[in-house]
Amino acid sequence: MSLPRNLPLINLTQLVENIKKWGAELGFQHLGICDVDLSSHEEGLQRWLNAGYHGEMAWMARHGMMRARPDELIQGTVRVISARMDYLPPDAGFATHLEDPTLAYISRYALGRDYHKLMRNRLKKLGERIEREVGKLGYRPFVDSAPILERPLAQKAGLGWTGKHSLLLDEDVGSWFFLGELLINLPLPVDKQKENKCAKCVACMTSCPTNAIIEEGVLDARRCISYLTIELDGAIPIEFRKAIGNRIYGCDDCQLVCPYNRAAALTQEDDFYAKAHFSKPSLKDLFKWDEVSFLKFTEGSAIRRIGHEKWRRNLSVALGNAPYDPEIIILLEAEKGFSVMLDEHFDWAINQQIVRKNEALIDMLSLSTKRLIRIVRKGLPRDA
Ligand code: B12
Ligand code: SF4
Ligand code: SF4
Numbered sequence: 001m002s003l004p005r006n007l008p009l010i011n012l013t014q015l016v017e018n019i020k021k022w023g024a025e026l027g028f029q030h031l032g033i034c035d036v037d038l039s040s041h042e043e044g045l046q047r048w049l050n051a052g053y054h055g056e057m058a059w060m061a062r063h064g065m066m067r068a069r070p071d072e073l074i075q076g077t078v079r080v081i082s083a084r085m086d087y088l089p090p091d092a093g094f095a096t097h098l099e100d101p102t103l104a105y106i107s108r109y110a111l112g113r114d115y116h117k118l119m120r121n122r123l124k125k126l127g128e129r130i131e132r133e134v135g136k137l138g139y140r141p142f143v144d145s146a147p148i149l150e151r152p153l154a155q156k157a158g159l160g161w162t163g164k165h166s167l168l169l170d171e172d173v174g175s176w177f178f179l180g181e182l183l184i185n186l187p188l189p190v191d192k193q194k195e196n197k198c199a200k201c202v203a204c205m206t207s208c209p210t211n212a213i214i215e216e217g218v219l220d221a222r223r224c225i226s227y228l229t230i231e232l233d234g235a236i237p238i239e240f241r242k243a244i245g246n247r248i249y250g251c252d253d254c255q256l257v258c259p260y261n262r263a264a265a266l267t268q269e270d271d272f273y274a275k276a277h278f279s280k281p282s283l284k285d286l287f288k289w290d291e292v293s294f295l296k297f298t299e300g301s302a303i304r305r306i307g308h309e310k311w312r313r314n315l316s317v318a319l320g321n322a323p324y325d326p327e328i329i330i331l332l333e334a335e336k337g338f339s340v341m342l343d344e345h346f347d348w349a350i351n352q353q354i355v356r357k358n359e360a361l362i363d364m365l366s367l368s369t370k371r372l373i374r375i376v377r378k379g380l381p382r383d384a
Contacts, residue, residue, distance in 0.1 A: 003185060004135040015133065016188050022129045023083060026122045027268060029177065030084040030170075032157030032191040036077055038068040041152045048218070055222040057231055063147035070148055074140050074183045079190070081126070081182040082150075082157035085119055086265050087112075087272045088176035092383040094256055095376040097280070098246070101322045101364050104281045104315070106303070107226070107250025108176065111274035114302040118271060119143040119180040127182055134186070143180035150179045158191035164216045165204035165254035171197060174264030175255050197260075204254035207372060209243040213254065225251035229314045230306055235341055241317050241348065245369060246283065248314040249303055253372060262379050275301070283322055287315045287331055309338070313345050320349030323364050324356040 004010065016033060023031035042065055054060035071077045087109050097105045109115070123141030131137055142148060151168045155161060159179070160170030169175035171194075198216075205213045212223035221227040225247050228236050236244070255261055267273070277297050289297065291308040298304035303311070312335070319328050332346040365373075377384045 004137050006135060007186075010134050010186075012186070012188050015130070015186075018133065019081065019126070019130060019188075022126055023081075026126055027085065028083045028122065029086050029173070029265065029268075030159050032082050032154070032159050033188050034080050034082065034153055034156035034158075034190050036070045036080060038070070038149055038152050038156075041149055042068045045149065051220075053218075053220045053222065055227060055231070056233060057221065057227075059147075067147045067149050068152075070153070070181075070183055073146055073148060074138070076138050076185045077140075077183040079184050079186060079188045080153050080157065081123075081184060081188075082154040082159055083119070083123060083126075083180045083182070084154070084159050084173075084177045085115070085122075085180070085269070086173070086177045086267045087115065087269070088264055088266050088383070089273045090266050091274070091279075092380075093280070094252065094380065095373045095384040098369060098376070099365065099373045101246050101318075102282060102284070102325075103246060104248045104283050104286055104318060105246045106248060106278055106281070107252050109178070109272075110249055110302045111278045112269075112272040113300045114304075115178050115272070116143050116145060116302070118269070119178060120145070123180050123182045127184070130184070130186075138185040140183045141180065142183065143178065148181065150181065153181060154179050156190075156193055158194055161194050161196040161198070162217055163204060163258065163260075164198050164202060165208075165213055165258070166217050166219045167255065169258065169260050170194065171260060172263065174261035175258060176261065176264050201259065203257040203259070203375075207253055207257040207368070207375075209245070209251070209253060209368060210240050225253075229310075233310070235344060236313065236317055238348065242321060242366075244314075244317050245321055245366070246318045248283075248286070248311075248318050249306070256372065256380070257375050259379070264383075283315055283318050284325075284327065284331060287312065287319060287335075309342060312338075312342060316342070316345040316349045320345075320352035322353075324353055329353050 020031050049061050066072050092108050097103050120141050120143045127139035154168050160168045163169045167175045210223045214220045294308045329350050332350050336343050
């Protein structure tokens with residue numbers, strides 16, 4: 001990466017002030033700067049990989065310790081500009097969707113347009129803006145796209161602290177935000193790290209429906225509903241299917257119960273608003289989408305990445321968890337024969353429906369879901 005010829009003449013402190021101003025103009029809610037030393041995270045990363053917590057995400061292990069060494073990823077990098085963009089759409093309807101088992105619950109980050117391209121383009125613009133100011137330099141924007149530990153970087157850059165759920169959060173804004181970075185070769189002054197304010201709270205750990213948060217800040221991804229519904233390619237292990245409830249893409253539970261999300265900011269991006277077909281989506285309607293409809297309705301959305309087969313796999317689990325409805329059994333039976341994996345899920349769901357028919361008046365929501373809904377209605381009245 002080439003360094004600006006006039007580097008000794010640049011007022012780096014003033015430049016950082018400008019970078020933060022340009023970042024805000026580009027729609028970022030917070031920018032911070034850190035150096036590239038993540039050596040204190042290498043042991044934890046290695047333990048996490050050794051324990052197999054990454055499951056089938058082989059790409060997590062592929063690059064070894066490079067994730068903790070941004071200067072190996074892009075040689076010449078000396079600073080990372082870490083950026084936050086809020087995604088919580090208005091009318092999130094958390095409780096409304098979670099308490100009706102005939103509706104699908106989709107993680108609130110995925111209701112609108114895919115964030116990757118949008119954020120990367122803005123970060124690229126930021127790099128170009130800096131270059132206009134100081135002359136030719138080296139920079140590369142990343143959003144989820146590179147083997148790099150984004151949360152530890154953001155924490156170092158002062159964007160917040162790592163909560164017990166392993167996500168980054170900040171006192172006044174909560175955790176409903178994406179992270180992105182601009183790797184850069186300018187020795188900019190760095191920001192201060194923030195204090196961890198989780199204190200004695202363990203709400204996220206005790207509310208996780210699948211007990212995926214196995215230690216403070218350590219997630220066994222293989223148990224996480226986000227992994228099971230998005231990353232996992234094969235069959236969803238039976239032990240998790242009931243706990244998945246109606247969550248058909250990702251999960252927000254550990255964030256829903258976090259006290260710091262009570263005053264979370266809403267997104268400023270229209271692109272992250274929920275698409276009309278994801279507002280109160282019925283499980284049956286979504287299951288009826290053939291592949292052409294799936295591709296049409298998920299165009300530009302992160303959901304498209306999982307493909308139609310996994311979409312139906314997830315929906316069949318949720319249909320299996322829905323109240324008894326003879327139409328569900330007819331729908332599932334009619335779609336059999338596409339793949340062994342799907343057939344097994346459809347059979348499981350049909351079986352669940354039959355069990356439920358026989359149990360007649362059984363209460364549909366688990367005690368933990370009811371508790372979650374109470375917490376959301378009380379703690380997040382605006383977004384409930
Ligand atoms: C892989 C991945 C996942 C996996 C695994 C999650 C995880 N916690 O690692 C799955 C699919 C489960 C997932 C889910 C989600 N993800 Co994700 N994910 C990533 C990704 C691509 C990599 C994360 C990573 O590096 N993990 C590796 C582990 C080792 O890192 P770590 O958790 O920081 O590990 C530390 C500790 O575990 C500790 N450690 C390890 N072992 C031990 C043992 C002991 C004893 C101790 C004390 C410590 C310790 O050391 C490690 C290093 O510091 C990042 C993007 C990126 N490139 O960073 C997005 C990212 C983290 N995801 C994000 C989001 C939004 C989500 C979801 C909320 C989506 C959803 N609604 O469904 C959920 C949240 C689940 C959760 N509670 O974390 C955002 C988070 C934004 C934020 N506010 O923090 C990111 C940053 C993407 C982005 N660009 O915005 N995700
Ligand atoms: S996203 Fe859901 S399943 Fe994953 S850790 Fe959080 S609460 Fe648990
Ligand atoms: S729920 Fe509690 S423990 Fe978990 S991240 Fe929020 S404050 Fe920390």
